[in-house]
Amino acid sequence: AMPKNTLEEQKRTCEMAAYFTHCKLQPVHQILTLRTALNMFFKLKNFRTAASFARRLLELGPRPEVAQQARKILQACEKTPTDEHQLYYDEHNPFNICGISYKPIYRGKPEEKCSLCGASFMPEHKGKLCPICGVRDRQRRARAKDLSATIPE
Incomplete structure (x- = not known):
């Protein structure tokens, strides 16, 4: 409802x-x-x-x-094939959801990715704490590097 x-x-x-x-x-x-x-x-x-x-x-x-x-x-x-209200949604344009704002990042728009978990973010959230994996950008790069070093060939 x-x-x-x-x-x-x-x-x-x-x-x-x-x-x-x-x-x-x-x-x-x-x-x-x-x-x-x-x-x-x-x-x-x-x-x-x-x-x-x-x-x-x-x-x-x-x-x-x-x-x-x-x-x-x-x-x-x-x-009545009309929409009364304009919403931020385009069903025909593929998108990822920003992990902070929960708004779509449409294909072709600038996008930041968490280097550890791969979550998508709008550019204005760069450097913020990732709510998915819980680490910041600098920490993510260091952790990703540490993790790759522990994976056997």
Whole structure:
């Protein structure tokens, strides 16, 4: 259910749900992420994007009752194929998620990578503590070097 928060909080929650639909998950779990995003975007009146989630959901062959609900929402969305609110989400442009801001870093945009765990970050977070592996950039380089020295050939 959509939290009864401010519009900005609702939009951000929808963005996060949309990003989650791009994670590589087993189909049964992918269906859950798509159902969640579909319902949230429909409630926000972002019908064009909700329709896209419905189509992706139907492609995965969900249970008949889930498919029926998705088709019903898809038909409603197709009557008004517009998005009422602009969100920071482009379903057609591949992206990584910044490990600090949880915003997409779209293909072709500047990106920093943690040299130890490989997490992605926006350039403005360079040198900050990595929330994934818990070390800073200088420490990461030293640890990565130490680790590579301990791996047998």
